[in-house]
Amino acid sequence: MKKKIKVKYFALVGERRGVQTDDYETEAATARQLLREIEASKVIPLTTNISKAVINGKYVEWDEPIKDGDLVTLLSPFSGG
Amino acid sequence: MTTDIPTPENAAAGARYARHARLSFIGQAGQEKIEKSSVLIIGCGSLGCAQAAFLARAGVGRLTLADRDTVQAPNMATQLLYDEIDLLERAPKAEAAVRRLRTINSGIAIEPVVADISAANIDPLVDKADLILDATDNFETRFLINEAAVKAGKPWIYGGVLGTDGMAMAILPGRGPCLRCLFALPPPESRLPPPDAFGVLSTAAVWVAALQTTQALKALACGGADWGRMHTLDIWNGTVTTAEVPRDPACPCCGDAK
Ligand SMILES: [Zn+2]
16 A cells, blocks of 8 residues: 655756655655665656655654655755855 | 953944844843854855854854855855955955955954864864854864864854755754764765755855854844754745754764763
């Protein structure tokens, strides 16, 4: 049973510049599995190093479970100054 | 708080800061704390220029600005303190910024540090500051700031900008997470979004700097800030999202074992 979630990430591809939010369906049990799935499938174009996941407004460890309806942010910290 | 700070002799000093002192959150007592404060700004790029201008105008008693670079053409669009003479002269940014700031407020102490901030020179700079503002462009220096701030027990405010987006978080060692609670190691620069290729919108930088400066003023005037809340700003769409960063008891920098 696939879970319907939203994935927020920083896009660097073509027109997709800046923070994007995409609908996504996954069977991933944890944030780590979700990241691996997205990296393998490339359905969502992650082009930067992902350092942390935020689920529903809280920074989490990578073994945090993914639930239906979650908003998962895959974050690369901004370095520019 | 440092005490060897020149006080403006002109009678207009009270009037000068009236708009801030009138704010119920700051008040006259808070304004006086701001005037007795010392702030270290590390980096004089788009974030540092805006932070320094805000704090000089707010009357922070002592400002120290550190940067190793000189003013270059691409800086002109986003770095608000520099003019074309600075550009022609390839002036060191810290010195050009201080020259400009002294014309904005002659009643405060402002000093430039033209140097690469490293483990060899950061501690004395942090020791004489009440608060550190991050305006660097790399995570290696941010980790140095974090280390020095945790060691000294001083608050510091992280900020980063990219494109039309930015992030900011206030850090107070012992009260909330430090930067290493969030990122155990500096993210490899080669895999971070590159600002050179990607660009920076001036207003995004000023928005990040404004949020950082607000956190700084709250900390200096009221002793509080949004410790450990990461604000992510998207100025193109006009949105802010905030996420809680937990403190990591096993943090290699501020953890319980240290
Ligand atoms: Zn920590």
